[in-house]
Amino acid sequence: MARPKxxxxxxxxxxxxxxxxxxxxxxxxxxxxxxxxxxxxxxxxNEKNGKTWFALKIADYLSQLANVLYVSAEEGIDGEFIEACERAKIPFNNRSLKFYEYTEIEVLDEMLSKKRAPKIVFIDNVTIYADELKNGVLRQFTQKHADKLFVFLAHEERKEPHGATAKLIKKLSKVIVRVQGLACFVSGRCPGGVLTIDEEKAQLFHGVETTSN
Incomplete structure (x- = not known):
């Protein structure tokens, strides 16, 4: 094993x-x-709190800065997911944001290894990939593609991400967003604060500051 530099x-x-x-x-x-x-x-x-809506909103925002791949592994690309995209007002002509249904990690690895692969990847959600990412695969996969940003979505259990893999991702994450009751509590290695979701207007409003997790 090579010694760290x-x-x-x-x-x-x-x-x-x-x-x-x-x-x-x-x-x-x-x-x-x-x-x-x-x-x-x-x-x-938790479910039905605006997690996917927020993820789609920031995916659209990030797609103005780089190419984004969004893997809708849990919902797939069905009617409900399409409605979520409509509520988030994803522009129909946005060609920097691509959606995929569940895709095996090995296939994702091949896709992201290509020269013009997207620089930002949303994985929705961790539960679907829990078995594929265990036993060190998460670190191997993300380190292999260290030039990219990975945004993971996860379910909640007792105010924490559900499952060992999701808990590890939280520990390694630079930005942490907990969505509860249409409010997004942002913490991590960033200023932090609260964003309030207004689905009717498809907007986010800044609320009060919050402390880091």
Whole structure:
């Protein structure tokens, strides 16, 4: 096994200006700042609380900055999912956001290894991929594609992501969003805050600040 390479402070400071960040604006900038373009995020909550709606909303926003792949593994691309896209007002002419039904991790790996693969991947949700991502596969998969951002959706159990894999993802995530009662509590390595969902207007409004998890 190869030994890790040491990095001195001088090297760290030289790397700072080379780190790529999303040029967020509006409510997303208020609660998420200018997040790095790689790593992991997690969005979790109970069913029927607006989790998918929020994920679609930010997927559409991120698609203005890079190509996005959204894997609707649990719902598939059925009537309810299409209605969720309509409520989130995904533009019909958005060609930077592509949707897939459940796709095996091995197939996703092949897709993301291509030269022009999307830079942002939404996995909806972790429960469907729990078996495929256990035994170290999650780390192997995300490290292999370290130049990408993975946004995982997860169910909630006792105010935490459901399942061991989802809990690990939360620990590794730079941005954590817990959705409850149409409110999105944002924390992690970002400013943090609350975004309130207004599905009728398909908008997000900034609320009060919250502490990091």
């Amino acid at each position: 040491a990095v001195y402070a001088k090297n760290l400071y030289e790397l700072k200006d080379k780190i790529k960040r999303f040029a967020f604006s509006g409510v997303f900038e208020i609660v998420m700042g200018q997040p790095t373009t790689t790593g992991m995020w997690i969005i979790y909550g």
